[in-house]
Amino acid sequence: EDQVTQSPEALRLQEGESSSLNCSYTVSGLRGLFWYRQDPGKGPEFLFTLYSAGEEKEKERLKATLTKKESFLHITAPKPEDSATYLCAVQAPLEGSYIPTFGRGTSLIVHP
């Protein structure tokens, strides 16, 4: 069973059409949840870290929120340049390790 599940797998939006990406997790003892953006053929780029339920972070058109079981990445009035794969990673004690576990990502395409 996957510990980190992202949905949807793929999302197509029209420019200006706001939406949300979901990252749900089953781990306990969350230390941190990270959001990254990955452009095709490149390494992931850090966006946000969330540590506790109720926390929110914003950057331009992106807003990340966290509850006890999931996180949302809200994209307001997206532009074509927001097209990318968005990855979340969850950090929690697992068999003594602190290494973050990544989800498979949501591939976002924003059409002009």
Place this chain on the structure above:
Amino acid sequence: DAMVIQNPRYQVTQFGKPVTLSCSQTLNHNVMYWYQQKSSQAPKLLFHYYDKDFNNEADTPDNFQSRRPNTSFCFLDIRSPGLGDAAMYLCATSRGAYNEQFFGPGTRLTVL
């Protein structure tokens, strides 16, 4: 600018011919990671170092090895690449165990 650098960006090798991928960082981070990422999949952790403390993931094939001769450099050796090893290899760093990761641009490995 402080960054994570990977060389080469593209590597083509023949089946069974050893390759070495390199990573360097100017961030002076303690932790360095090697990930393998295949198309539409989550990054899969192969190794990580906390300073000089080497950690090998349980399911990393014996065909993969790593070296970290100093804080700034890390190498990934693939002793006998198979067709299934074709992937993007990502190097990442973090200041500490619980901090966000900074990724390099990746090395795309093709095995013929």
